[in-house]
Amino acid sequence: MTYADFMTQPKRRDKAATRAALLEAARLRFAQHGYDGTGVRDIAGDVGVDPALVFRYFGSKDRLYGEAVNVEVPAGLGDDGRPLAHITDALLHDVVFADWEQFDGEHPLLVMLRSSGRPAIRDQLRERICADYLQDFAGRMGGVDADLRAELVGALLLGLGVMRSLVGSPALSDATFEETRTLVARMVTALDEDRP
Amino acid sequence: MTYADFMTQPKRRDKAATRAALLEAARLRFAQHGYDGTGVRDIAGDVGVDPALVFRYFGSKDRLYGEAVNVEVPAGLGDDGRPLAHITDALLHDVVFADWEQFDGEHPLLVMLRSSGRPAIRDQLRERICADYLQDFAGRMGGVDADLRAELVGALLLGLGVMRSLVGSPALSDATFEETRTLVARMVTALDEDRP
DNA sequence: GCCATAAGTCATCGATCGATGACAATGGAT
DNA sequence: ATCCATTGTCATCGATCGATGACTTATGGC
Numbered sequence: 186m187t188y189a190d191f192m193t194q195p196k197r198r199d200k201a202a203t204r205a206a207l208l209e210a211a212r213l214r215f216a217q218h219g220y221d222g223t224g225v226r227d228i229a230g231d232v233g234v235d236p237a238l239v240f241r242y243f244g245s246k247d248r249l250y251g252e253a254v255n256v257e258v259p260a261g262l263g264d265d266g267r268p269l270a271h272i273t274d275a276l277l278h279d280v281v282f283a284d285w286e287q288f289d290g291e292h293p294l295l296v297m298l299r300s301s302g303r304p305a306i307r308d309q310l311r312e313r314i315c316a317d318y319l320q321d322f323a324g325r326m327g328g329v330d331a332d333l334r335a336e337l338v339g340a341l342l343l344g345l346g347v348m349r350s351l352v353g354s355p356a357l358s359d360a361t362f363e364e365t366r367t368l369v370a371r372m373v374t375a376l377d378e379d380r381p
Numbered sequence: 382m383t384y385a386d387f388m389t390q391p392k393r394r395d396k397a398a399t400r401a402a403l404l405e406a407a408r409l410r411f412a413q414h415g416y417d418g419t420g421v422r423d424i425a426g427d428v429g430v431d432p433a434l435v436f437r438y439f440g441s442k443d444r445l446y447g448e449a450v451n452v453e454v455p456a457g458l459g460d461d462g463r464p465l466a467h468i469t470d471a472l473l474h475d476v477v478f479a480d481w482e483q484f485d486g487e488h489p490l491l492v493m494l495r496s497s498g499r500p501a502i503r504d505q506l507r508e509r510i511c512a513d514y515l516q517d518f519a520g521r522m523g524g525v526d527a528d529l530r531a532e533l534v535g536a537l538l539l540g541l542g543v544m545r546s547l548v549g550s551p552a553l554s555d556a557t558f559e560e561t562r563t564l565v566a567r568m569v570t571a572l573d574e575d576r577p
Numbered sequence: 578g579c580c581a582t583a584a585g586t587c588a589t590c591g592a593t594c595g596a597t598g599a600c601a602a603t604g605g606a607t
Numbered sequence: 608a609t610c611c612a613t614t615g616t617c618a619t620c621g622a623t624c625g626a627t628g629a630c631t632t633a634t635g636g637c
Contacts (some may be wrong), residue, residue, distance in 0.1 A: 219498030221417030302415030308468050332552040344540020356528040375571035394584050
């Protein structure tokens with residue numbers, strides 16, 4: 186049961202539904218205002234429920250945050266032989282340009298970026314970026330400095346996400362996926378080509 | 382007088398020095414923990430002074446933050462005819478790879494990124510990125526989609542900064558400027574070239 | 578050495594924070 | 608209809624937050 190469903194239905198006591206609604210409201214709040222800028226009273230207020238339920242169902246604000254941002258990313262990555270440009274193109278569509286409506290349009294990694302003042306969140310952010318993406322990139326590249334070039338590609342994709350949702354730069358925010366993909370492909374292939 | 386000087390010298394009543402020390406301590410705190418994660422008692426405690434002085438000298442925490450992050454960036458941008466690749470190379474050195482010791486090694490724009498949960502900070506961040514960098518980039522590029530390609534270049538540089546200092550990805554964090562500049566130049570020129 | 582002004586301290590306010598445990602209301606099983 | 612486990616509410620705690628105004632101390636000119 187989603188948050189919207191929860192609000193429209195008449196109030197029925199349903200632990201699972203309330204828990205899910207709290208989780209979804211928490212995602213929105215954390216995405217918009219960061220960890221420190223969000224209070225458990227805000228989240229509970231969005232759901233229309235008592236703040237004490239947050240602690241009953243999640244134990245603490247920290248654990249609620251951990252569960253809220255821990256969504257499986259549809260990586261679409263595998264050990265197939267697809268070239269890097271295909272992967273970045275897919276990621277551009279599925280990650281950067283995807284509308285993460287559960288996080289108010291922002292990717293969970295960007296949500297964590299906004300709360301990176303807390304060391305635990307920062308560590309988790311680095312771990313997920315490195316393990317989920319950078320290692321895969323490096324594996325598809327040749328050359329001695331594959332790791333560095335892989336992180337350059339990651340920096341480009343991450344920067345695109347930051348510009349689009351966090352900064353809100355005009356051209357990139359309005360651009361469509363089709364307009365952007367060819368330009369990104371140019372930059373990626375320029376890195377992937379082996380030069381002397 | 383810097384914060385370090387202030388701490389080593391014997392305590393003398395000096396309004397300008399105390400103000401400057403508070404400002405420097407605030408920069409470090411805000412950079413490391415974000416706006417909401419930093420308290421005026423923390424900042425004053427770093428300087429070894431009473432928290433009330435913060436409000437006497439800066440009026441409010443908001444104004445202290447505004448003054449702390451408002452440092453002039455040595456853009457090195459002008460209306461000369463230098464090609465874009467030269468500009469991005471200079472920015473890579475002076476902005477991304479520069480050690481902003483007053484902000485604990487992070488660029489002020491990244492510091493603002495960490496506090497972008499607050500709408501006022503987010504607006505200021507967008508304004509500075511667009512006005513200081515993106516417009517200059519677009520002016521140096523030809524073609525119909527110069528704005529979009531300019532923001533792609535900006536996204537790359539911003540992503541590099543985020544990867545280096547906020548995420549702390551291994552390869553980019555350890556890489557030298559020399560190792561990185563040629564790779565970045567490849568990506569930028571791939572965008573700047575006019576293709577049919 | 579005295580004194581007025583500037584610099585710094587102290588006590589405290591009201592609000593909000595995360596968190597806890599006692600209590601009330603609900604609903605299904607019998 | 609009764610009972611009991613589950614669900615949700617309420618009151619409240621201690622800590623911390625930004626902010627204010629009265630008070631104390633040091634400093635420079637005389």
